[in-house]
Amino acid sequence: MARIAVGGFQHETNTFAPSKADYAAFEAGGGWPGVQYGDALFAAVEGANIPAAGAIQALRAQGHQLVGTAWAAASPSAHVTRDAYERIAGELVERLRAAGRVDGVYLDLHGAMVSEEFDDGEGELLRRVREAVSPRVPIAASLDLHANVTRAMLDTADAFVAYRTYPHVDMADTGARAAHLLERMLKSGERLARADHGVDFLTGLPSQCSFIEPCKGIYTELGEMENRHDVVLSFTPGFPMADFEECGMAVFGYGPERRSVEHCVERLREMVAGAEKDFALELHAPADAVRRARARGTPGAPVVLADTQDNPGAGGNGDTTGLLAALIEQRAEDAVLGLLIDAKAAERARDAGQGATLAFALGGRSNIPGDAPLEGEFTVERIGDGRFTCTGPMFKGFRMTLGTMALLRSRAAPGVRVVLASRKVQAADQEMFRHLGVEPRTQRVLGLKSSVHFRADFEPIAQEVLVVKAPGPALADPTEFNWTRLRKGVRLRPLGPVHQG
Numbered sequence: 001m002a003r004i005a006v007g008g009f010q011h012e013t014n015t016f017a018p019s020k021a022d023y024a025a026f027e028a029g030g031g032w033p034g035v036q037y038g039d040a041l042f043a044a045v046e047g048a049n050i051p052a053a054g055a056i057q058a059l060r061a062q063g064h065q066l067v068g069t070a071w072a073a074a075s076p077s078a079h080v081t082r083d084a085y086e087r088i089a090g091e092l093v094e095r096l097r098a099a100g101r102v103d104g105v106y107l108d109l110h111g112a113m114v115s116e117e118f119d120d121g122e123g124e125l126l127r128r129v130r131e132a133v134s135p136r137v138p139i140a141a142s143l144d145l146h147a148n149v150t151r152a153m154l155d156t157a158d159a160f161v162a163y164r165t166y167p168h169v170d171m172a173d174t175g176a177r178a179a180h181l182l183e184r185m186l187k188s189g190e191r192l193a194r195a196d197h198g199v200d201f202l203t204g205l206p207s208q209c210s211f212i213e214p215c216k217g218i219y220t221e222l223g224e225m226e227n228r229h230d231v232v233l234s235f236t237p238g239f240p241m242a243d244f245e246e247c248g249m250a251v252f253g254y255g256p257e258r259r260s261v262e263h264c265v266e267r268l269r270e271m272v273a274g275a276e277k278d279f280a281l282e283l284h285a286p287a288d289a290v291r292r293a294r295a296r297g298t299p300g301a302p303v304v305l306a307d308t309q310d311n312p313g314a315g316g317n318g319d320t321t322g323l324l325a326a327l328i329e330q331r332a333e334d335a336v337l338g339l340l341i342d343a344k345a346a347e348r349a350r351d352a353g354q355g356a357t358l359a360f361a362l363g364g365r366s367n368i369p370g371d372a373p374l375e376g377e378f379t380v381e382r383i384g385d386g387r388f389t390c391t392g393p394m395f396k397g398f399r400m401t402l403g404t405m406a407l408l409r410s411r412a413a414p415g416v417r418v419v420l421a422s423r424k425v426q427a428a429d430q431e432m433f434r435h436l437g438v439e440p441r442t443q444r445v446l447g448l449k450s451s452v453h454f455r456a457d458f459e460p461i462a463q464e465v466l467v468v469k470a471p472g473p474a475l476a477d478p479t480e481f482n483w484t485r486l487r488k489g490v491r492l493r494p495l496g497p498v499h500q501g
Helices: 023-031 040-045 051-061 082-098 121-132 151-156 171-188 215-229 258-274 286-296 322-329 343-352 455-461
Strands: 003-010 065-073 104-109 139-143 159-162 193-199 232-236 249-255 303-307 335-341 357-362 374-384 387-389 399-401 405-410 416-421 445-448 464-468
Touching (some): 003 082, 003 121, 023 082, 023 399, 040 051, 051 065, 104 171, 121 151, 193 258
Parallel strands (some): 003 104, 303 445
Antiparallel strands (some): 232 249, 374 405, 387 399
């Protein structure tokens, strides 16, 4: 039996987003458990589709003694503040030092954290963790599929494994895979061989979906190579919204035999490079998307409109109104949009009560170019406390605490409703609508503030999915960002222009 330290620090940083992640954001959790210290983290993540939960279960099944350090996550946003980073990282490392001798370390990381002080948040955290333990102590970590994997990360930890699904239905499974890598090193007493490559183009989030090509085929072949060659492989398409030098795609792998690892990683790199043109994805203007959805959507088979550029899961605040305005302007029927994050409007609806009709100025508070509050009269149909447990494949077991929620119906377009919440999280689970009495399956049009995660729970009921390019800070085309720190020579989209630095 080994003594294993367990911790985690997750944040996906969109450096172009309007709001930063302070300590309060990690206390709130953004749909994940709030910040936890010590052994309290074990109960906080238990039963949820969270990497740490999978790793903890696997490590305990192997008979190891676990020591809790710190675990924290917050909704994607702009930079993690210096205060939040130092409080959480400092506590994790201090508890690791206080734990005394440990035989191994497991960390639940994202891989795309940028703080006010450190471009490579995970690289800095790993440096501190390595300083706190013996050089002989193996460190294994799980990563998000959207990780921007840096040289410092690869050179400091002994093994990484990333999600293979987007929507991320395999988060807990990935934590378990990392635990098995750690167990393998503990048993052998040796480090695994590693190979890695960067990829020299960026691609928007919607085209990274593993339900569609090219990622579907890439991840299928990745798994087959693992089985044939006794290696553990990862492909991270990256988070193309972090303006720092090492933002981008990566392929990497580990195994006992160096030549096999190098062969498989090179084959994986060739597959990704060869699929570059297939990463392009059609985007629809809001008016065009609504027009098509009105014509095709039917109760029982709604058309889903993904409001990707205001995705709270990519740094948006979930408050832009471009898609909602298009639904109202075209007087869509059996249409609902969610989640629109507007705490003041939700509280005002709660105070007015069910059945009240009020003039609202909804959303539009993030000062996004081309966006503004949507003014109009709405009737309050339902109020909720925002406390419920998700049931879909992506967020299954997540206990949501979204603050006051409200369901409003437009007076100008009575077929259009909007779901308000007070705390931001992307619309990736049907329970977010059922909490207010809306059954998604019965709608004709579903507007969802999400890029891809919604597909796990909503695509099975959808007749069609359209990715909509409405105003928001999570731009679907990386060429539209004002890059200032990205390395020279990267193509800013598949087969697109080269960044000149």
